[in-house]
Amino acid sequence: MTSELEKNRQRLKELLEKPGNGTCADCGASDPEWASYTLGVFLCHSCSGLHRNIAQISKVKSLLLDPWSSSEIEFINSVGNNAAKAKYEKMVPAFYYRPTNKDCQLLRDQWIRAKYERKEFMFLEQQEPYSAGYREGFLWKRGRDNGQYLNRKFILSEREGVLKYFNKNDAREPKAIMKMDTINATFQPGKIGTPHGMQITYLKDNSTRNIFVYHEDGKEMVDWFNAIRVARLHYLQVAFPGAPDSEWLPKLTRNYLKEGYMEKTGPKHTEGFKKRWFTMDDRRLMYFKDPLDAYARGEVFIGNKDHSYSVLPILPPSVQGYHWQFGITIVTPDRKFLVTCETEKDREDWIAAFQIVLNRPMLPQEYAVEAYFKHKP
Structure with a gap:
């Protein structure tokens, strides 16, 4: 036997x-x-x-x-x-997010259910919920000031190129309009504290604005995510005609390069170090008092290493007032930003994330963002 x-x-x-x-x-x-x-x-x-x-x-x-x-x-x-x-997987749409082993459980669970249980990629009619170009429904949204989740009506309109939400069901005017050119969606179950939690960001007056949403039904949440991705793809196809889809598919949504706590000091380097939550998103390093804040306290643009941007695994010798020992100096053409990490491993991970950005060539549109940061009041 x-x-x-x-x-x-x-x-x-x-x-x-x-x-x-x-x-x-x-x-x-x-x-x-x-x-x-x-x-x-x-x-x-x-x-x-x-x-x-x-x-x-x-x-x-x-x-x-x-x-x-x-x-x-x-x-x-x-x-x-x-x-x-x-x-x-015969008919997986190009825009549909295919999760990897690094993605959250919700995305992987819904991918498995979509494939084998609902057979979404064997029959096109199963894909209607996210590929229709218009979607409306209710999501629980975190209140900006009190942190309570309230049921809010959301409308995604590919034709208008926006995602908007309304504070009251019968409200004529939306509370916020998020344009497809700057919107991003990423699942953040750990940070938000619910397995279906999603963070949506967009630019408002060139500053990043965060909103945090979830829905009890995992399929509903992943459908919203893929609906945002398809609307982003169609926006990019219209805005940049002639470019191949292969150029846009990796940019429909993005996960953050790195997030976590570091301590930072002010521009004069004489203030005490304060603990802040940092997010490295594309070329924007943002810091928040709380991970679920709607707006960043500050944003730093990190350009390419050939344009006077660099990162050093030390602090200047004269600096005092920090209790986390593992320092980093972020050098930009205008000033130096000083931060400290709690462990050597944290510092290594942050520097590795910064190096990815420093080594990446600048895109034409990123020069415009850099110019905005330089002339920011």
Whole structure:
């Protein structure tokens, strides 16, 4: 009997060597150690847990710990990751966000449900909720001053190129109008404190404005996210005709390069250091008193290293008044910004994030943003 188990285990190992099977079928994580013996796909540990949510469709087993029958192995051999993708991901729209193993659980869970449970990418009519170009509904929005969540009506109109929300159901005028040229949406469950929490940012008078929203229904939330992405794509196609979609797809929405607490001092470097929440978003380094503040206390533009921008893993020797020991000096053409991190690891991570931005060539539109920062009152 043991030899039969051993033989099957060996067979599974061989199947993992086949093209496509060496990464998770759903998030792309390497070296999957689980598989669905009803769908015929190899999965990482994390996605195998999400497959348990659709147990009527997908039944999972560990490749290493569970016994496998010859018929289950034959079924997996007849399908495999590449064939399953060809079937279940046949019509994934270009704008649709495909989560990776680094993304939050909500995005991965809804991707798995969309593929296997709702079969959204096998039949185009299943994609209506997010590809229609118009969407309205209610989301819970965090109040700017008191932090309470209130039910607010949101309307996304691709034709107008805006997302807007209303404070009262029957209000004629929206409380805010967010234009598609500067809007971004990113899931922030940890920061917001709810698994479906999303942060929407847009520019208002060239300063970043944050709003925080969620919906109890995970599908509803991910549909809103993809609706924003498709509206962004159509805006970019109209604004920059002739450019290939491949240029815009990575820019429809973005996750932040890095976020976390650091301490900072003022422009004269003589004030005490204060703890602030920092967000590195594109070329804007913003700092907030609280992670859920609507507006940043300040924003710093970080350009390319060939234009007098740099970052040093030290503070000037004369500086005092800090208690976090791991300092960074951010050099811009106009001034130096001094910050400190709590641990050496934090400092290394922040410097790595800054280096990504410093090494990236400046885009034409980024010179205009830089000019605005230089002449800001």
